[in-house]
Amino acid sequence: MVLARTVHTLDATTDATTAGATAVAVADGLITAVGTAADARRWRGPGTELIDLGDAVLVPGLVDGHSHPALGLELTTGTDLSAVRDLDGLRAALASAERLDGWVLAWNLDHNAFGDRPVHRSAVEDVLGPDTPAFIRLYDGHSALATGPALRAAGVTGPRTFAQRATVVCDPDGTPTGHLIEHAAMDLVTAVMPSLPLDQRRDALHALLLRMAGGGLAGAHVMDAGGDILDLVRAIEDTRHLPLRLRIAPWCMPGTDADGLRELAALQAESGRNWLVGGVKLFVDGTVEGGSAWLEHPDCHGEGTAALWLDPAEYTDVVRQLDAYGVRTATHAIGDAGVRHVLDTVAALPGRGRGRHRIEHIETLGDEQARRFAELGVPASMQPTHSAYTRADHTDAWSTRLGTERADRAWICRTLRDTGATLALGSDWPIAHHDPRGVLAYARLRRHAGTDTTPVNPLQALTPLMALEGYTTHAARAAGESDRTGRIAPGLRADLTAFALDPLTADPDAFAGTAVPLTMSNGVVTNRGGS
């Protein structure tokens, strides 16, 4: 049983009876009652465990709508380059970087570090030495820079063709520059890269999930089944409680045939105590900075006019077949043409897909397409802190690619909510920090809490309630789980988060640093008092 100063149930059906609620009873992983401290005295039996949170505020357990915990650990192996601002900084960081089996692995590099210069291995090779393979991931997760020895280890000596849009960028003479765009190109090198043994990765995943629980996360929609995550969560549950309830969506990449689709459908039955395979993740495009977002009009470098699928009609056909299997989909769509294509695809499904198909990211979009989310019942899933990679004055790589008009339509969270769409919020960790307090604050401020950065597209700021709903009721709706979680009501899963400051009334700059006295996932306490 949990007592708090205030319980925000976010439950429209019981709000009348639970207005002023300060107590929640839990048994066998479920919420059994919601009421006052006086009610709680009646609920109490001899074996009842009481958690008195004092002045804290209890809300439904927060769910990150887009996260990559296991793949993220793989993507974040090596040196963190997030503090690098320019080429000198990059060279200095690489010169002193740790080696793993002789390789330098690094991640989180901002494209802006290259300034006006192309992303090219010649900018860093001399500081690494002639025999050191290096693989440096750009922050967007969709491109990387490999040095000569890394390319040689992978046997990459020139341009390649792929079943999906992906590029081994080459100089005019056909020599690879080291810039690898999209997963199929990066996979050439990641396939030969060193990685840590399974038990170490299992423990690293468990530790990461505990840190996430410490920030208030009770669950996450995992947008990949990479990094051996199914093996890792099974291994964790052999001996421990999985700290977050994970809803895992494996990828369906271009070229997946009928057998592949059948396997993805069969995989949907897999589950454990606190995880399940739920849905499939697809990509319809790449990223703005990489020139691979699918835009209605070319970007300022003349790129960005193509889908990730060589024939977008194949994407539509695959979604139609998955829908026929009853499989939910989540499609990465960043450019306005990509979003339109997914919406067109859903509009043509029987029953418009019954709310089972959602769109991830949506970085630049006009009002006309924005309205269709609510009309078609397509949940939007967005990561407000991604806009921190842009600048309000449009001098960053993302904005200069798009030009002023499209950069002004950056991350239109508020427009989507105001037109009635479901809007799940998340971090896309490791692309941005997983802490939900920071994302909730950012969604309201359109800048990082505790900074004086000029807000990006501030008219798109969410209200405190809209932001909290993005991690609770709307996250549940986006996954088709509203009857099981997302609110505090009897019969729902016991997913609970408590904050010292009230997320609905606290100043957002202060809220980002508030204490998290309790996180409960599926009835199990996963964080007590923490950060």
Ligand SMILES: [Zn+2]
């Ligand atoms: Zn993602």
